[in-house]
Amino acid sequence: MNFRKLKGTYDLTGAESAFRNFIIATIRETAESYGYENIVFPVMEYAELFAHGAGETSDIVVKKEMYTFEDRGGRMIALRPEGTASAVRAYLENNLSQRGYSARLYYIGDMFRAERPQAGRFREFTQFGVENIGDGSPLVDAELIAMNFEILTKLGLDDSKIYLNSIGDLDERAKYLSALQDYFLGKELCEDCRGRLETNALRILDCKNESCRTVIDDAPVMLDFLGEETKAHFEDVKSALDSLGVSYVVDPQIVRGLDYYNRTVFEIKSDALGAQSTMSGGGRYDNMVAEFGGQATPAAGFAIGLERLSMAVSASKDFDTAAFEEGPTLYVAGIGSEVSAKLPSLLKQFRSAGISAATEFRHTKLKKHMNAADKMNAGYVLFVGGDEIEKGIFSLRNMKSGVQTEGSIIDLISALSEE
């Protein structure tokens, strides 16, 4: 049998996996420094949750991107295509509104969308998502964007571009939509956009098709349809970003692919990526909690795709990914089969002192051990033969410099700990 992974999925091994863990550690640290807490929710939910959450005219629903199946009870289940609907469902189901403060949640998890795979676009991908449920202040929108940008900056991507827009509240958007429909009617549009004209003309603004682009450039702009309150909200978001020193471009064509947004929306793109240049996106979704049966509660959030983020970081010249090639600090070379039984407790001593240590138990010859330690990128090799065990004095070789030191296990542990 010759098994292969599914199209649009991937494996991460060795340094790639270590690199991913480093990115996740940076993300967690940043989210927690803003007082956000980790939330875990299931990979499977009732499909209705996402159909309702993402909206009837979202790509997830229109392009049938959800992976669904019927369970044994005949219920339609979906692998989550995104996390916002799950976060809101969990917020309501766990009564987080009763805590007396806004829910500040973050999650890192796999999402599934049946899209056509290409560079930067997968069918199973990982999102870091952040949701603030409870605080409708424009300062939350700005803080979320700043947090997103801070993560990118820490990873060497401070040249990423933030595109900001306001798509207004529902009533304002309804007026804008009818103005858009009037404008696009009779214009030359691609087949997808002709469909969008019926379902959600806003999404036409997102079209990448060359012939549509020329028509789109002269389309009415949502910002002209904002009422006083939403206009003031948008102004406050921009001023807060200015005061935080976060640069952005106002782009009236940022509309997002999910239906639940209102007011602030944003996307962050990197030039280092090709066609799939959007690393993250988000905005306000003040209507979802009430739509899911809760009390009207404002909410805002964003998600970063870890695959696109990793691709952009690896492509950035300033970022040195060599560190992720490193193996364990110590390789223990047991020479001769008579010392084998001593190795587990020896390794344990180093590990208990916080020093990563490994060996190939199957090898008993120096040459094989040195070869393995070298390939593994171990920092040091400890030589353990019968003599060493008897005397309690061991040799430790620095694999980079070749320098060798001698001492008891205690001495060597303290030498390594100092390093």
Ligand code: HAM
């Ligand atoms: P989204 O724009 O659909 O928003 O996805 C956010 C990010 O996930 C994208 O910018 C991209 O980096 C990544 N992504 C999406 N689809 C794929 C794919 N097929 N392959 C690789 N990466 C992908 C959301 O999902 C919203 N839930 C974000 C949000 C949170 N809004 C408010 N709160």
